[in-house]
Amino acid sequence: MNTEYLGIIFMYLLTIAIAIPMGKYIAKVFKGEKTWFDFMAPLEMLIFKLSGIDPTREMNWKQHLKALLTINAVWLFYAFFCLLFQAHLPLNPDHNPSQTLDLAFNTALSFLTNTNLQDYSGESGATYYTQLFVFMFLHFVSASTGLAAMMVIFKAMKDKVADKLGNFWDFLVKGITRLLLPLSFLVAVILAFNGTPTSFKGKDTVIGLQGDTVHVSRGPAAAMIAIKQTGTNGGGWFGVNSAHPFENPNYLTNIVENVSIIAIPIALVFALGFYLNKKKLAWVIFGVMTVGFLIMLFPSVIAEVGGNPAIAHMGVGQPGGAMEGKEVRFGAAASAYWGITTTVTSNGSVNAMHDSMMPVSGLAQMFDMMINAFYGGVGVGFMNFYIFIIIAVFISGLMVGRTPEFMGRKIEAREMKIASLIALLHPFIILVGTSIAAYVLVHFPNAAWATKPSAWLNNPGFHGFTEMLYQYTSSAANNGSGYAGLTANNIFWNVSTGIIIFVGRFFPIIGPVAIAGILANKKFVPESAGTLKTDTATFGIMIFAVIFIVAALSFFPALTLGPIAEHFSLK
Amino acid sequence: MKSDKNTLFQGDQVRGALVQSFIKLDPRILFRNPVMFTVEIGTVVMLVVTVFSLFNKEQGSFGYNFTIFIVLFITVLFANFAEAIAEARGKAQAESLRKTREETPARLLVDGKESLVMSSQLKKGDVFVCETGDNIPTDGEIIEGIATIDESAITGESAPVIRESGGDKSSVTGGTKVLSDRIKVIVTTQPGESFLDKMIALVEGASRQKTPNEIALTILLAGFTLIFVIVCVTLKPFADYANTPITIAAFISLFVCLIPTTIGGLLSAIGIAGMDRALRANVITKSGKAVETAGDLDTLLLDKTGTITIGNRKATNFYPANGVNKKDFVTACVLSSLADETPEGKSIIELASQGEEKAIISAPANSVFIKFTAETRSSGLDTPDGIRIRKGAFDSIRNIALKAGNIFPNEVEEAVKNISSNGGTPLVVSQNESVLGVIELQDIIKPGIAERFERLRKMGVKTVMVTGDNPLTAKFIANKAGVDDFIAEAKPEDKMNYIKKEQQGGKLVAMMGDGTNDAPALAQADVGVAMNSGTQAAKEAGNMVDLDNDPTKLIEIVEIGKQLLMTRGTLTTFSIANDVAKYFAIVPALFMVSIPSLRALNIMDLHSPQSAILSAVIFNAIIIPMLIPLALRGVEYKPIGASALLRRNLLIYGLGGVLIPFLGIKLIDIIVGTMV
Numbered sequence A: 001m002n003t004e005y006l007g008i009i010f011m012y013l014l015t016i017a018i019a020i021p022m023g024k025y026i027a028k029v030f031k032g033e034k035t036w037f038d039f040m041a042p043l044e045m046l047i048f049k050l051s052g053i054d055p056t057r058e059m060n061w062k063q064h065l066k067a068l069l070t071i072n073a074v075w076l077f078y079a080f081f082c083l084l085f086q087a088h089l090p091l092n093p094d095h096n097p098s099q100t101l102d103l104a105f106n107t108a109l110s111f112l113t114n115t116n117l118q119d120y121s122g123e124s125g126a127t128y129y130t131q132l133f134v135f136m137f138l139h140f141v142s143a144s145t146g147l148a149a150m151m152v153i154f155k156a157m158k159d160k161v162a163d164k165l166g167n168f169w170d171f172l173v174k175g176i177t178r179l180l181l182p183l184s185f186l187v188a189v190i191l192a193f194n195g196t197p198t199s200f201k202g203k204d205t206v207i208g209l210q211g212d213t214v215h216v217s218r219g220p221a222a223a224m225i226a227i228k229q230t231g232t233n234g235g236g237w238f239g240v241n242s243a244h245p246f247e248n249p250n251y252l253t254n255i256v257e258n259v260s261i262i263a264i265p266i267a268l269v270f271a272l273g274f275y276l277n278k279k280k281l282a283w284v285i286f287g288v289m290t291v292g293f294l295i296m297l298f299p300s301v302i303a304e305v306g307g308n309p310a311i312a313h314m315g316v317g318q319p320g321g322a323m324e325g326k327e328v329r330f331g332a333a334a335s336a337y338w339g340i341t342t343t344v345t346s347n348g349s350v351n352a353m354h355d356s357m358m359p360v361s362g363l364a365q366m367f368d369m370m371i372n373a374f375y376g377g378v379g380v381g382f383m384n385f386y387i388f389i390i391i392a393v394f395i396s397g398l399m400v401g402r403t404p405e406f407m408g409r410k411i412e413a414r415e416m417k418i419a420s421l422i423a424l425l426h427p428f429i430i431l432v433g434t435s436i437a438a439y440v441l442v443h444f445p446n447a448a449w450a451t452k453p454s455a456w457l458n459n460p461g462f463h464g465f466t467e468m469l470y471q472y473t474s475s476a477a478n479n480g481s482g483y484a485g486l487t488a489n490n491i492f493w494n495v496s497t498g499i500i501i502f503v504g505r506f507f508p509i510i511g512p513v514a515i516a517g518i519l520a521n522k523k524f525v526p527e528s529a530g531t532l533k534t535d536t537a538t539f540g541i542m543i544f545a546v547i548f549i550v551a552a553l554s555f556f557p558a559l560t561l562g563p564i565a566e567h568f569s570l571k
Numbered sequence B: 001m002k003s004d005k006n007t008l009f010q011g012d013q014v015r016g017a018l019v020q021s022f023i024k025l026d027p028r029i030l031f032r033n034p035v036m037f038t039v040e041i042g043t044v045v046m047l048v049v050t051v052f053s054l055f056n057k058e059q060g061s062f063g064y065n066f067t068i069f070i071v072l073f074i075t076v077l078f079a080n081f082a083e084a085i086a087e088a089r090g091k092a093q094a095e096s097l098r099k100t101r102e103e104t105p106a107r108l109l110v111d112g113k114e115s116l117v118m119s120s121q122l123k124k125g126d127v128f129v130c131e132t133g134d135n136i137p138t139d140g141e142i143i144e145g146i147a148t149i150d151e152s153a154i155t156g157e158s159a160p161v162i163r164e165s166g167g168d169k170s171s172v173t174g175g176t177k178v179l180s181d182r183i184k185v186i187v188t189t190q191p192g193e194s195f196l197d198k199m200i201a202l203v204e205g206a207s208r209q210k211t212p213n214e215i216a217l218t219i220l221l222a223g224f225t226l227i228f229v230i231v232c233v234t235l236k237p238f239a240d241y242a243n244t245p246i247t248i249a250a251f252i253s254l255f256v257c258l259i260p261t262t263i264g265g266l267l268s269a270i271g272i273a274g275m276d277r278a279l280r281a282n283v284i285t286k287s288g289k290a291v292e293t294a295g296d297l298d299t300l301l302l303d304k305t306g307t308i309t310i311g312n313r314k315a316t317n318f319y320p321a322n323g324v325n326k327k328d329f330v331t332a333c334v335l336s337s338l339a340d341e342t343p344e345g346k347s348i349i350e351l352a353s354q355g356e357e358k359a360i361i362s363a364p365a366n367s368v369f370i371k372f373t374a375e376t377r378s379s380g381l382d383t384p385d386g387i388r389i390r391k392g393a394f395d396s397i398r399n400i401a402l403k404a405g406n407i408f409p410n411e412v413e414e415a416v417k418n419i420s421s422n423g424g425t426p427l428v429v430s431q432n433e434s435v436l437g438v439i440e441l442q443d444i445i446k447p448g449i450a451e452r453f454e455r456l457r458k459m460g461v462k463t464v465m466v467t468g469d470n471p472l473t474a475k476f477i478a479n480k481a482g483v484d485d486f487i488a489e490a491k492p493e494d495k496m497n498y499i500k501k502e503q504q505g506g507k508l509v510a511m512m513g514d515g516t517n518d519a520p521a522l523a524q525a526d527v528g529v530a531m532n533s534g535t536q537a538a539k540e541a542g543n544m545v546d547l548d549n550d551p552t553k554l555i556e557i558v559e560i561g562k563q564l565l566m567t568r569g570t571l572t573t574f575s576i577a578n579d580v581a582k583y584f585a586i587v588p589a590l591f592m593v594s595i596p597s598l599r600a601l602n603i604m605d606l607h608s609p610q611s612a613i614l615s616a617v618i619f620n621a622i623i624i625p626m627l628i629p630l631a632l633r634g635v636e637y638k639p640i641g642a643s644a645l646l647r648r649n650l651l652i653y654g655l656g657g658v659l660i661p662f663l664g665i666k667l668i669d670i671i672v673g674t675m676v
Helices: A002-031 A036-051 A061-084 A101-112 A128-156 A168-193 A221-230 A251-276 A279-306 A309-313 A331-344 A359-371 A380-399 A413-443 A461-476 A491-520 A537-569 B011-023 B034-052 B062-099 B195-204 B212-241 B248-258 B261-280 B288-295 B326-337 B343-354 B394-403 B410-421 B449-459 B471-481 B492-504 B516-524 B536-541 B553-591 B596-601 B609-633 B642-675
Strands: A204-207 A213-216 B105-110 B113-118 B127-130 B140-150 B161-164 B177-180 B183-187 B283-285 B299-303 B309-320 B368-370 B378-382 B388-392 B425-431 B434-445 B462-466 B485-487 B509-513 B527-531 B544-546
Touching (some): A002 A168, A002 A251, A002 A279, A002 A331, A036 A168, A061 A128, A061 A168, A061 A491, A101 A128, A128 A221, A128 A251, A168 A221, A168 A251, A221 A251, A251 A279, A251 A331, A251 A380, A279 A331, A279 A359, A279 A537, A331 A359, A359 A413, A359 A461, A359 A537, A380 A413, A380 A491, A380 A537, A380 B212, A380 B553, A380 B642, A413 A461, A413 A491, A413 B212, A461 A491, A461 A537, A537 B212, A537 B553, A537 B596, A537 B642, B011 B062, B034 B062, B034 B248, B034 B261, B062 B248, B062 B261, B062 B609, B127 B140, B212 B261, B212 B288, B212 B553, B248 B553, B248 B609, B261 B288, B261 B553, B283 B288, B283 B553, B288 B527, B288 B553, B299 B492, B309 B326, B326 B343, B326 B388, B326 B425, B326 B434, B343 B425, B343 B434, B378 B394, B388 B394, B394 B425, B410 B425, B434 B471, B449 B462, B449 B471, B449 B553, B462 B471, B462 B492, B471 B485, B485 B492, B492 B509, B492 B516, B509 B516, B509 B553, B516 B527, B516 B536, B527 B536, B527 B553, B553 B596, B553 B609, B553 B642, B609 B642
Parallel strands (some): B299 B509, B462 B485
Antiparallel strands (some): B105 B113, B105 B127, B140 B161, B140 B177, B140 B183, B309 B434, B368 B378, B388 B425, B425 B434
């Protein structure tokens, strides 16, 4: 048991050891300083030249958002049509069919938004073409979109920038060439050497020990798996994601993949410190995020390692912990650790079935996604955190008798309006989505959907409710993990989660960028003794309180009827 | 006029406020406050449910529903009462000022002829006359004459002041009394449009505009309210899924408890109380925003004379030349100053009479006093015995001595230099053209002023001294008084330029002024406080008027502004932190019956679901009146640095806000539980 704990402690410490220098590197890249990967510059110049982009043209926040939304719209249509007609596109050795309209809608949005909720299974629902040139492509560009939007905010926090917030295309391309591509390359190579397939051949046929024929799906998987881990994407090659022995062959690859999940999100916090030369602020933010992360991690690890009390009640020993739905090669602790890291970061890849985990783990995982700002997705995690900072600054500024200001800019009605709306949006889409599903399930159990609502849930009662709540929470948080017990590939779930994914992605990008842009144009107020410092432990406690109260307060009743009730019923 | 009635609740005000609490139930009025407006809607729904429950027990018993309805109704009334009592207090304060000036007879002057009219009939531009013993009927500016005026009715200061036409002391205030002489005054305000009238309107609510900061907070509170609308509405299908019936009373109770009613109910009271506190400090504010801005000030411009120093230089030391008896020197000094009417001259006589010499000297009969002229730059006297004593600036006396063939003693020159470099002014005295010694004059810094500046520095406010002195003197006094910066040899436009420079650096600047030439700077400053004794132009330009003409008032104004923001912030935190306990009261109550395992969440061990819900709404209601005194008085400001202050307030209002309702709800449940 001790080695299991050591394993996850090692993974976390390794992540920090990687994240701090990586943060410094990211800051250097975007400050335009010299780095190792300057040899990528000609490639970038070629891309800009071919696209007719001047990467030195400064944009204001509105131009940034316009560029971001336009290119995302293009990618969306590209992905949607590829999926609709994938059967007719090349690289389809297994002759998989095209996706249905609603599935293609859901899948395209899902990958565009860095969510990767997969209502299909990679082995049968996608082709090598769509896996590589739709999914993997979107893995890179969606992560870099978040990165670019975040860079606008970083830049806006500097002094005297006003409308000169850098160039969106420059951020977007450099995010890929300087960060995501090199990192994914490294991870992919490690995976390939550990047995992850990298082949364009179709299914392999194996004769099993019992003498029956088994068809084993393959494909050029290692490359895609690398970026789905590093870019907080989560959408894997195979249906069961990193629980699949090809996708995550052994404990070493598990370490590499798990470190990849949170390395960039943590590095970005340090990048903020290096970029603005406010290292203390970065440590405060990192501290708040880490406390939130650990508060969720401990109960989950304890619950999984401790085993299921219902099984214990029957007198059955569980030396390995609660092993239902887990891989023996990883064990209970590493599975719980993955479960929390993948939900705090909006990654959504899994190495175990979340549906089978203890209610406490389910509670922790959903809470992570409801907050969606403890480390968070690439770029967007910090942006969600930024909204909480704005609210915390506002309330605490009043508490010390001064009009609230952050980074030398006063926070007034307009910014509060945006921040309130964005903070409101997340509970709104999750609760409204779940309530509609619950309503339909109770009142129209036999309606003629693709799947009858009465057949949606594998489990009745509280756990069934959790399956629905989890699905919408995961969609809204752009996480993409799911409870496998929910039958989600039908028009109701494909469309409803598709809409929530879209709303949950773009508004929380537009809001913070708008706030940062508006603030950047305000008069800069130099710090005085009366200014509330944001890089102190006290302010960290304030942010933490705001995050916990805003999230806990809005989701408490829903969580009560799901995992909390299940937990207390489990005797 | 300082109010001596500082108790928070007075009988007549409470009665008036109670009536107002019902008038404010009008949804058109309540709509301005989104939080309380939604509570009112909830109350109306509960009324319908209560009536319904008379015929049908599906929604719970009549008694239970009726009780919830009453508690919600009282919640709205409490919030209205908080606003009404704040208004009543502010109004009473303003009225007591206004009473002093109402309906006094005025001697209107038309074409040289006097006629007696009532003060309320005076229009802007009318001219009236006041003589010894007359009350000044309304605000105006003296266009002819000079008078001593008793302003105690307005300022509480008993010493009479002199007001004269032209210059910066030409303004008179209605309600004050002429003690001597005769003045002609032109009316400067329309009836009902004086600053006081404007302030009363501001307090009464008709013209009260929400300040930017209040708007931002209202948006945040509306956001919280919306979140809880969603939480409560979506709970219905969730409960249906879980086969848990929830009554409408429970839904509305949950909703009302979760939305920030405490701060929502007290928000406008806090704003009004801020203006009221300013008025109690005898400052008339032209908008609520000005008070709020005062809390944010970064830089204060203060005139040296009258603010930092007592006003005039005073003699502090006598330095005789070598070989001159000190007593003789002091005697000569006194003689030279007997006819000197300036405060400096008087201070020399004062110092001489108080010092070790105890010199009380009168001039020999038939002495001839030599007045100060710009040419000689000295004054003194010639006695009949032929002694000529002169007192004057260093170079003028040196000229006199050198011309007569006398030397200027080295040690005296040394003393002169020392005095100058210490920020003092040397006055050299000679007798029969030979130098006797030097008198040191020093600015006297007001006692306690250095501590106040220190307090301001801890608040993060920079103080700047404005003086006509030369840079050397200015620097010395600035160091001694502890101001952060100074403007020496200041001309009126220097103030303006300094303010602009600070503002360009993003700072908020306040200044105080009285003269017409201060008006542009007063208008430019973020907070411009005009003295009531100042010119009309100055008063129009500033956004506050100080009735006491007290230059240190700015310091109080800053604290009032900070208190205002802090009270809002801390009560918001308290209000939201309360929700944790309310959840633990209501959520188990909602589900306990149909999901027995959720009894584990009933950590307060409340008696029954009904008593739990009732206790929560009752707590939610009574916390409002319990916090009214805090809202009116304001949270105490301590200049301990922003982070320490945040820590302190987070502990008291954040942690306290989490814990207190657990206690409160449990206590109420013990009482309610025995009755349900």
